[in-house]
Amino acid sequence: MEYLEHHCFPFWNTSCSLDFHLNYVNVLFFLYISAVSVLTVCGNLLVIISITVFKQLHTPTNLLILSLAVSDFLVGICVMPVESVRSINSCFYMGKSQCRIFHIIMYILLFASLINIVLVAIDRYFAVCDPLLYMSKMTMRKTLICIILGWTVSICYNLVPVNFGHLNLTGTTVICFRECAVAFSNALGSADLIVSFIGPCTVILILYVRILAVALRQAKSISKFAKKRVSQNNLKSSRKSEVKATKTLSTIVLVYFICWVPWYIGMLNIKQFQKSSVKLTALLCLFYTNSCINPFIYAISYPWFKKSVKLIVSLKILQTATNHAV
Secondary structure, three states, rough: OOOOEEEEEEOOOOOOOOOOOOOOOHHHHHHHHHHHHHHHHHHHHHHHHHHHHHHHOHHHHHHHHHHHHHHHHHHHHHHHHHHHHHHHHOOOOOOHHHHHHHHHHHHHHHHHHHHHHHHHHHHHOOOOHHHHHHHHHHHHHHHHHHHHHHHHHHHHHOOHHHOOEEEEEOOOOOOHHHHHHEOOOOOHHHHHHHHHHHHHHHHHHHHHHHHHHHHHHHHHHHHHHHHOOHHHHHHHHHHHHHHHHHHHHHHHHHHHHHHHHHHHHHHHHHHHHOOOHHHHHHHHHHHHHHHHHHHHHHHHHHHHHHHHHHHOOOOOHOOHHHHHHH
């Protein structure tokens, strides 16, 4: 096969025409990613509107949830529609410059999501491990600065020209038409894996191990608070609220790892997946599922989210008085 006369898949060196090659599996993947995209956009848009409009929800923790929802919303509206089309036959039906822009946007959003997860872990660490100083350490201003810095780091890191070279994983030149894959040398690929995934995930795990240890110690003292005066019941109520928030956000982190880790393991063993686009697409589906699942976790765990959704759906949010109603 002459590579310069035919299009080819990124990994399988097979011809790829401009026509869709439909089969039941590819159609299923297309429908799944499309559905996930719609749920991601709608669910995270509800979170964004809720936290933005209702002043009562303007807290440091909710500001982090808002930032995470923004990154997931943008993944759903900018990345998933393209991936749903590529799930049909792995071809990219735009030019090389659009391919590069697509990858830059995708990596910025995914890295920003991971940074937001790290910030959530830091927030929970201070809330559980240093509750007396939490209000002074995690103010709205400091949280906003951290979020802005996180997005700035993600944008700057993924705009570095060296991250968008023209070498693939084996160091040979990419020559496939209709291919849209960012190519790394082995050294750059390993460094990027450490910076954009292993490093942040290690920080998250360390923080949550510490949180778990402290939470277990605090659980033993709950019965003591129950026997004390009403003035201390307020403190107990506050601690219960923090524990509930920690459980909810810990669930988000756990789901994040469940969805992301298999994809990165697959990338580390890419040779085992080169002959099976189905396996690779299945991992991709799991990967993107993470972006749509967080609003459902909020709906289960947070009464304020349920109330705000009812106000938004019923259009009562248009009444100026409801911005304090949650």
